[in-house]
Amino acid sequence: MLPSSGNKGEEYLENRFGVDSSELSLKQVNGDFWITSSEQSNLDFETEGIRAIRVMDIGLKPTTYLLQLLDEKICKNVAEVEREELEALAKEDGLIERKMSEKGYVALKFRGRVIGCGFYMDELISSRIPEGRMQELVDSI
Amino acid sequence: MIDDWESFEKQSENYPLQGLRRNCLKAQNDFEDELSEKFDFEESSWNSNVYRVSSEVPGKSMLHWRGEYYVQEESASLPVTIMDPRPGERVLDMCAAPGGKATQMAARMGNEGLVVANDESSQRMKSLHANVYRTGSSIVSASNYDGRNIPEDEKFDRVLVDAPCSGEGDRYYRNFEPANKEESVGLSRLQQDLMEKAEKLVKDDGVIVYSTCTITPVENENVVSKVLEETDLELEKIETGAEHVRGVKEFEDNTYGGEMSKTVRVYPHHLDSGVIYVAKFRK
Numbered sequence: 001m002l003p004s005s006g007n008k009g010e011e012y013l014e015n016r017f018g019v020d021s022s023e024l025s026l027k028q029v030n031g032d033f034w035i036t037s038s039e040q041s042n043l044d045f046e047t048e049g050i051r052a053i054r055v056m057d058i059g060l061k062p063t064t065y066l067l068q069l070l071d072e073k074i075c076k077n078v079a080e081v082e083r084e085e086l087e088a089l090a091k092e093d094g095l096i097e098r099k100m101s102e103k104g105y106v107a108l109k110f111r112g113r114v115i116g117c118g119f120y121m122d123e124l125i126s127s128r129i130p131e132g133r134m135q136e137l138v139d140s141i
Numbered sequence: 142m143i144d145d146w147e148s149f150e151k152q153s154e155n156y157p158l159q160g161l162r163r164n165c166l167k168a169q170n171d172f173e174d175e176l177s178e179k180f181d182f183e184e185s186s187w188n189s190n191v192y193r194v195s196s197e198v199p200g201k202s203m204l205h206w207r208g209e210y211y212v213q214e215e216s217a218s219l220p221v222t223i224m225d226p227r228p229g230e231r232v233l234d235m236c237a238a239p240g241g242k243a244t245q246m247a248a249r250m251g252n253e254g255l256v257v258a259n260d261e262s263s264q265r266m267k268s269l270h271a272n273v274y275r276t277g278s279s280i281v282s283a284s285n286y287d288g289r290n291i292p293e294d295e296k297f298d299r300v301l302v303d304a305p306c307s308g309e310g311d312r313y314y315r316n317f318e319p320a321n322k323e324e325s326v327g328l329s330r331l332q333q334d335l336m337e338k339a340e341k342l343v344k345d346d347g348v349i350v351y352s353t354c355t356i357t358p359v360e361n362e363n364v365v366s367k368v369l370e371e372t373d374l375e376l377e378k379i380e381t382g383a384e385h386v387r388g389v390k391e392f393e394d395n396t397y398g399g400e401m402s403k404t405v406r407v408y409p410h411h412l413d414s415g416v417i418y419v420a421k422f423r424k
Contacts, residue, residue, distance in 0.1 A: 037280040039231055039255035041295060046266060048282040050274055068167065068207055069277040113169065113207060133206075140201050 009033035009053045012060045016104060017067075018076035031055045035066065064116030064129050067107045071114045077101075079118055079125055080109045083141065089118070089127040090134045098125050110141075142358070144386045148410035158193040158413045160215040161205075162241075165190065165248045166277045168209040175204055185412075187382030190248075191218050193413070208275040213241045215414040216383075216407045220303055220352040221245040223379055223421055228253040230298040233342060235288040235335055238265030240272035240281075242303055247278035256280050257297070261287040288335050296344040304332040306353035306360050310409070310416020325359040332364045333371075340372045340424065349374065349422040354415055356408075358392040361418040365404060366397045374422040378403040384411040388420070 009028065010021035026033040029048070036049030052066040067074065077100065081089065085096045089108075100106065100120045108118040108127065115137065116129035127134055143149045161182075163172055176182055176192070179202045185191035193215060199205070200212050226232045226246045234243040237258035246256045258273070258281050260266055266285055273281045284291075288302075307320030307328055332353070339349045351368075353360050365388070368374060388404035390397055404420040 035279040037255040037282060039280075041231075041255065041257070041282065043257060043282070043284050043292065043295060044286075045257075045282045045284050047270060047273075049279040050277065065274045065277065069279070071167070071169075111175075111203070112171075113203070115203075115207065137203060137206050140206050141203050 016077055017074045019070055019073050026052055062105055062117055067114050067117055074107045074114060077106045078109050079106045086110055087138055090138045095124045095126050097123060099123055142389050143408060145410060149408055152410040159196060159199040160213055160414060161192050161194060161199050161210045162213045162218050162245060163190045163210050164208055164276050166252055172209060185215055188218055188222060191215050208277055211241055211244055211276060215412045216417040217241060217415060218245060219383055219417050220301060220350050220419050223419055224299050224301055224348060224350040226250050226299050231255045232299045233257045233297040234301045235259050235339060236303050236305060237269055238262060239268035242301060243281050244272055244276040244278045247280050252280050254280055257282055257284060259284045259286055259288060259291060289338050291338060291342060293341050297342055298344055299348045300339045300343045301350050302335050302339050303352045304335055306355040309355040309357060320357055325357050329359050329364055332360060333367050336368045340374055343424050345424055347424050351420045353418050356416055358389050362388050362397040362401045365420045374424055376400050376403045377421045377423050379405050379419060379421050383407060
């Protein structure tokens, strides 16, 4: 068990995905957690860095872009998928079968690379990669 | 002005090789193996992160989708290579959209420090945001100022002014047709204004890199010459392994001087790529 960082976003990533929080620096902005520069600036920015975790009523949800960036640092709750499964997940309400330990968000992996966020429940996984992006992926492989 | 007119003319009739830049923030160790599954490629002779590919659709691959590379003309990767941003620095890209150079900076800096990616076009900010996300460039903060109005209370170690230009080197835009002279003169004024602002934003001993993708000296050596006259900036000689020629000392009725040999011009026949002009200043 890794020591607690005191940051809910970082704790979530440690507990759910086994990511060492010492390698992370998440900043909470308007509720959500972002991965940004540690440098301070008073300029007026549209965005700073990358949204990492959305804070929702039902809990925390990692973004696809964060999971891609963490990639090999993720050592828990990873679901490796085959091409046919990827195509199935790209379809509306697409589901694939898996047996994993506990309900929650998972990192979807294809050909050895984390491609984004999925959700596991009742021995089924669904994709949480935005639909348009998911279709682009299928079209590109 | 063109060093080898025959080669230039011949090259302008062909489509160039596509270029792509490996994004070290996301590319995995087997990047080249994976890339070879999709495209025939060769490594650039002067930048080991840049590859030449023969495909017409170099963006159609899982590696691109995942942000392991950025489709970028080989010549377009030169300004940031010359700028040489280091981990932990504060750097500014004044005219950043769609983000090719800002994300290149973040990659060179290993996502340590701050890259301010500014662009005055709200429309183009969308592509900037998308590319920052896709490439995992988490130290990039995006702002939407007119470059001439960026507040001056914060200073940067390095500033890139990849200025709006007439794009004479953009074959898709104008197929090497010369720019309208009035257009170039107007752009030249804007380019000088941006450089004068950059001079105020850079720290003492900091670096400013100026670049355009146009051929006319009105927007290149003429701007550099005016900047040297009107600021305390000094030109530094650019050394690069990329094939190039030096900046021109005179054009039509204007004389820019020997200092221009510190700047570089890359033409399409040099790298089988696009046009780029680059000058490097030190404050």
